[in-house]
Amino acid sequence: MIRLDDIAIRRGGVDLMTGVSFTMQPGSVYAVIGPNGAGKTSLLRAIFGDLPLSAGAITVGRDRLTAAGGRRFREPRRWRDRFAYMPQDTHLDVALTVLEVVVLGRLGRLGLHVDDATLALATERLREAGILHLADRYISTLSGGQRQMALFAQVLMREPTAMLLDEPVSALDLRHQIHLLDLVRRETRKRNLTTAVVLHDLNLACQFADRIVVLRPGGLSAFGPPQEVMTAELIAETYRARVEILRDSCGRPVIQPLGEMGEAVSGAEGREP
Amino acid sequence: MPTSKADIVADVDATLTILQHRRREGRRWRVTGLFAAILSASIVLDIATGPSMLSPAEVLRSLTGWAERAPMTDAIVRSLRLPMALMALVVGAAMGAGGAQMQTLLANPMASPYTLGMAAAAGFGAALTLTVGGFGLPDMVAVPVGAFIFSMLAAGFLLALTALRRRGGDTIILGGIAVLFLFQSLVSLIQFISSPELSQQILFWLFGSLTKATWTTLSITAAVTVVCGILLFADSWKLAALSMGEMRAASLGINVRRLRFKVLAIVAIMTATATSFVGVIGFIGLVAPHVARICVGEDQRFFLPMSMLAGALMLSAASVLSKSIVPGALFPIGIVTALVGVPFLLWLIFRRGSVA
Numbered sequence: 001m002i003r004l005d006d007i008a009i010r011r012g013g014v015d016l017m018t019g020v021s022f023t024m025q026p027g028s029v030y031a032v033i034g035p036n037g038a039g040k041t042s043l044l045r046a047i048f049g050d051l052p053l054s055a056g057a058i059t060v061g062r063d064r065l066t067a068a069g070g071r072r073f074r075e076p077r078r079w080r081d082r083f084a085y086m087p088q089d090t091h092l093d094v095a096l097t098v099l100e101v102v103v104l105g106r107l108g109r110l111g112l113h114v115d116d117a118t119l120a121l122a123t124e125r126l127r128e129a130g131i132l133h134l135a136d137r138y139i140s141t142l143s144g145g146q147r148q149m150a151l152f153a154q155v156l157m158r159e160p161t162a163m164l165l166d167e168p169v170s171a172l173d174l175r176h177q178i179h180l181l182d183l184v185r186r187e188t189r190k191r192n193l194t195t196a197v198v199l200h201d202l203n204l205a206c207q208f209a210d211r212i213v214v215l216r217p218g219g220l221s222a223f224g225p226p227q228e229v230m231t232a233e234l235i236a237e238t239y240r241a242r243v244e245i246l247r248d249s250c251g252r253p254v255i256q257p258l259g260e261m262g263e264a265v266s267g268a269e270g271r272e273p
Numbered sequence: 274m275p276t277s278k279a280d281i282v283a284d285v286d287a288t289l290t291i292l293q294h295r296r297r298e299g300r301r302w303r304v305t306g307l308f309a310a311i312l313s314a315s316i317v318l319d320i321a322t323g324p325s326m327l328s329p330a331e332v333l334r335s336l337t338g339w340a341e342r343a344p345m346t347d348a349i350v351r352s353l354r355l356p357m358a359l360m361a362l363v364v365g366a367a368m369g370a371g372g373a374q375m376q377t378l379l380a381n382p383m384a385s386p387y388t389l390g391m392a393a394a395a396g397f398g399a400a401l402t403l404t405v406g407g408f409g410l411p412d413m414v415a416v417p418v419g420a421f422i423f424s425m426l427a428a429g430f431l432l433a434l435t436a437l438r439r440r441g442g443d444t445i446i447l448g449g450i451a452v453l454f455l456f457q458s459l460v461s462l463i464q465f466i467s468s469p470e471l472s473q474q475i476l477f478w479l480f481g482s483l484t485k486a487t488w489t490t491l492s493i494t495a496a497v498t499v500v501c502g503i504l505l506f507a508d509s510w511k512l513a514a515l516s517m518g519e520m521r522a523a524s525l526g527i528n529v530r531r532l533r534f535k536v537l538a539i540v541a542i543m544t545a546t547a548t549s550f551v552g553v554i555g556f557i558g559l560v561a562p563h564v565a566r567i568c569v570g571e572d573q574r575f576f577l578p579m580s581m582l583a584g585a586l587m588l589s590a591a592s593v594l595s596k597s598i599v600p601g602a603l604f605p606i607g608i609v610t611a612l613v614g615v616p617f618l619l620w621l622i623f624r625r626g627s628v629a
Binding site for chain 2: 080094
């Protein structure tokens with residue numbers, strides 16, 4: 001369980017978000033959505049312990065990450081070990097094979113000799129990701145989408161208790177988006193992980209997430225199951241876009257874009273790296 | 274245990290993938306072995322070359338002490354040429370390792386102790402010591418000490434940059450280039466105001482030379498290089514993770530800033546020691562890692578030793594060349610490495626462009 005209590009994040013002297021509180025349960029997938037610059041990446045990094053909180057606290061199990069209060073920021077020991085964090089950037093210009101990149105997911109548990117058991121585990125992860133045939137290729141020679149699949153295999157290799165995935169499907173085609181998000185959901189259920197995944201595609205978020213975290217510049221806009229959260233009013237308010245909400249055969253919302261609404265919301269435009 | 278056809282196929286696929294990886298590792302071992310063999314040959318050749326040419330067989334006889342040889346041979350081989358040849362090996366290895374880790378650390382193929390100004394700082398330290406004198410110490414001792422101090426000062430500046438800035442691969446490179454320019458112009462200034470004889474002496478130091486190698490300086494350099502090499506090797510996996518980028522290394526739980534600081538400090542000590550005894554020898558730190566990357570990839574368990582081997586081989590070969598370009602005379606080795614290194618680097622660059 002990951003609990004956020006009234007957290008605030010400041011970047012460059014500006015409050016990026018304040019008063020954000022919600023709780024993520026194990027075995028569920030939480031989609032983080034919101035317009036550009038709303039702080040989706042920053043939220044993930046804050047949970048990971050890579051960005052300091054300016055107020056509030058994040059609790060995971062018995063560990064507690066709090067605002068530094070003027071002192072130098074320091075996350076609790078071994079705080080990061082439970083997470084597998086997948087950064088948004090998939091640029092990787094390094095002479096390592098796909099298999100080696102996945103094996104590196106075991107960092108901290110690797111000896112000088114990599115035994116067959118570890119390699120077998122890595123091939124298993126590659127098979128799950130559907131890219132076993134690329135195992136011996138240099139990662140720098142892969143397409144962006146293939147790299148993203150390989151990096152997700154690395155995330156699985158860490159055997160975390162929580163996954164923080166920052167736009168893991170941004171470079172994937174439709175089939176692979178479905179494949180990867182389905183895999184995310186299956187692994188989350190099977191291993192009882194707490195999973196937060198940043199998505200730009202609202203329809204994918206509605207399809208694959210149990211709960212949706214909607215961010216707007218400045219803080220939390222809404223939190224809850226897709227059926228309850230996804231309304232035309234909320235999207236108009238957070239995205240400044242006109243949409244119509246349809247329902248698919250299972251009753252899940254489907255978002256049909258209609259048009260934009262003019263005047264931009266003030267806030268941290270273009271802050272996202 | 275249910276074994277469907279699909280399960281069996283999957284099993285075979287997995288086994289083949291592992292086998293493929295083991296074969297790749299086997300290839301890397303063989304390339305590493307090949308480089309080690311060529312390096313050994315180059316060292317024998319290096320010992321054989323000089324004002325009085327020896328045959329490689331004679332060199333081997335003297336080194337192993339197994340068979341009859343001319344009485345003079347032992348004196349030439351063991352006390353004159355062997356320290357020089359081994360110095361080429363050790364210094365080349367130190368430069369190779371230093372360049373490799375700087376490139377890993379800063380995610381930049383242009384990074385090396387030389388391009389980040391540490392060699393230039395050492396040059397200034399040496400020039401300054403030659404000019405103002407070594408506080409009563411003989412030049413033999415004072416010049417390396419001066420070179421080492423200034424090289425570490427330059428490294429300290431880079432270390433301060435890593436400590437100050439949270440993100441900063443590019444900041445460190447720009448800082449290093451600034452250091453390079455600063456010390457180069459300071460050396461020029463010293464040469465400009467000093468006497469022609471002193472200027473000549475400084476110039477000679479700047480060219481780099483293995484001739485000053487003695488068993489003492491060799492032992493110091495070798496000890497430092499071995500210790501630093503082992504320390505770097507112990508962080509193999511962390512460094513491999515870092516080569517995927519800072520963000521990704523951090524996402525795997527690495528304290529990037531601490532690792533960068535530690536590795537930079539190790540590299541600084543290793544290359545400053547090497548430079549202070551042989552002078553400025555550029556290019557090896559820049560090129561050797563590229564050779565290693567092409568041969569064995571960036572799995573640091575192979576990449577680091579291979580960078581050291583490649584660096585050692587390049588400097589050893591350059592030493593042979595420096596003695597054979599003009600028969601009977603010694604061509605400054607720093608000039609040879611640059612003259613041979615430049616076309617080689619260009620070849621690597623164009624080769625890279627065609628592969629990517």
